[in-house]
Amino acid sequence: MKFILLFGPQAVGKMTVGHELTKITKLKLFHNHMSIELFHPFFGFSNETWRLSNIVRRELFESFSSSKQYGLIFTYVWGFDLVADWDFVKQTCDIFESKGAQIYFVELEANIEERVIRNTTAFRLDQKPTKRNVEQSEVDLISTAEKHRLNSHKGEITRENYLRIDNTNLSADEVARIIKDTFHL
Numbered sequence: 001m002k003f004i005l006l007f008g009p010q011a012v013g014k015m016t017v018g019h020e021l022t023k024i025t026k027l028k029l030f031h032n033h034m035s036i037e038l039f040h041p042f043f044g045f046s047n048e049t050w051r052l053s054n055i056v057r058r059e060l061f062e063s064f065s066s067s068k069q070y071g072l073i074f075t076y077v078w079g080f081d082l083v084a085d086w087d088f089v090k091q092t093c094d095i096f097e098s099k100g101a102q103i104y105f106v107e108l109e110a111n112i113e114e115r116v117i118r119n120t121t122a123f124r125l126d127q128k129p130t131k132r133n134v135e136q137s138e139v140d141l142i143s144t145a146e147k148h149r150l151n152s153h154k155g156e157i158t159r160e161n162y163l164r165i166d167n168t169n170l171s172a173d174e175v176a177r178i179i180k181d182t183f184h185l
């Protein structure tokens with residue numbers, strides 16, 4: 001079993017890269033917004049949405065890590081300044097590691113100008129209904145980038161299987177190929 005945590009700021013390309021990676025490997029993709037979009041129509045971006053999303057994610061991770069599947073890609077916006085995000089990552093990795101899974105960290109980074117452009121792509125808007133109010137989504141993207149640290153500092157990630165990619169000028173399929181080749185997926 002392989003577990004790939006694909007993380008970086010909003011609109012950096014996590015979901016799109018994950019989608020491309022599923023095309024060239026046997027990995028399945030669970031992008032974080034899948035759980036958020038499930039509850040948002042009922043509760044908006046509220047504590048209840050986050051609480052229920054956490055339950056769904058944890059249960060999916062428990063079930064998947066016990067399955068005979070090849071592996072899972074999970075996309076995540078990791079606030080490096082938030083203790084709760086560090087705890088979530090540790091708890092998630094612990095679930096998979098307790099079942100003998102190999103853990104891979106892939107961090108994406110891109111400049112804010114490119115991320116604002118990617119925020120409006122047809123694929124993103126199709127997969128993430130809460131992002132369809134493009135003006136509000138862009139405000140959220142910029143304000144979150146100003147409020148939180150969404151990429152790691154050099155040396156902060158100490159896992160053996162860690163890869164950081166500046167994908168500002170790379171296509172999603174190029175990034176997916178780099179990940180596949182680097183980790184022999």
